[in-house]
Amino acid sequence: MSVVQIDPHILGGAPVFRGKRVSVRALIDDLEGGVSIDTFLDDFPSVRREDVIALLDAMVERVVAAAARSGSSTSAGRAAWARSSPGTRSAPSRRRAGPA
Numbered sequence: 001m002s003v004v005q006i007d008p009h010i011l012g013g014a015p016v017f018r019g020k021r022v023s024v025r026a027l028i029d030d031l032e033g034g035v036s037i038d039t040f041l042d043d044f045p046s047v048r049r050e051d052v053i054a055l056l057d058a059m060v061e062r063v064v065a066a067a068a069r070s071g072s073s074t075s076a077g078r079a080a081w082a083r084s085s086p087g088t089r090s091a092p093s094r095r096r097a098g099p100a
Contacts, residue, residue: 002058003051017055020046027052 005018015024022044030040037052 003054004058017047017051020044022047024055027055 003018004015004024006013006015010016010021011023016022017024026044027040027047030043031037037049041047041049041052
């Protein structure tokens with residue numbers, strides 16, 4: 001069962017965590033803004049850590065599948081990362097450039 005629910009009667013049909021009124025976009029925006037998963041969970045206590053991890057794992061699988069279909073040279077490395085056990089993997093390092 002997916003951890004995401006889309007219902008036109010909940011937040012105007014925006015994807016939300018199943019059974020919650022917390023949008024998936026709220027998580028993505030927080031992560032993009034540098035907010036930790038722990039802080040997100042503190043801000044939205046109805047969301048479970050397992051649901052956040054399941055959502056992120058599903059997103060990784062979709063990105064890896066899309067990269068494999070497009071013939072991306074990094075797809076093999078990403079696929080190996082996606083298959084690794086969740087307790088032992090770490091996300092690839094992403095460095096953002098500061099203002100010029």
